[in-house]
Amino acid sequence: MILVSPPAYRSHPSPFESGLRSDGKRMTPQRKKVLSLFEEIGSGIHLSAEEVHSKLTISGEKVSLATIYRTLRLLVKMTFLNELDLSEGGNRFELLSHDHPDHHHLICIRCGRTEEFENNNVINAGKAAAKNFGFKLLESSLNVRALCPKCSNK
Known part of the structure; x- marks a missing residue:
């Protein structure tokens, strides 16, 4: 008897993935990791690009700091993150909260x-x-x- 696995059903794309597609971009593993980090820590936490890079590196992810910067700018542009321009301490990013x-x-x-x-x-x-x-x-x-x-x- 041959067992056949059921077809893999793909869940609906996330709003981020849909937004990327409509803009002609694709969901990369690095983009997904950065957004996932902010979703895990929740709103109200403010991280610099260097802190995002450090947290991802500590968890074993391989992503360059340049990619982090590009991804953070993209997430701000797509209104998933809010950017705080702190002249004294660089920029910080937080998950945008609709609440x-x-x-x-x-x-x-x-x-x-x-x-x-x-x-x-x-x-x-x-x-x-x-x-x-x-x-x-x-x-x-x-x-x-x-x-x-x-x-x-x-």
């Missing part, structure tokens, strides 16, 4: 520690400013630069 689109960041200018917070007053000020200038508010984000307790005690 908390209007959140803000408290950033230590020495060590780069980043904490998130929400504040309706900031959102309302953004709405008022947008209305005053005839803009349509899409999102509100405030970066507050400060010293964390550890750095301020040094």
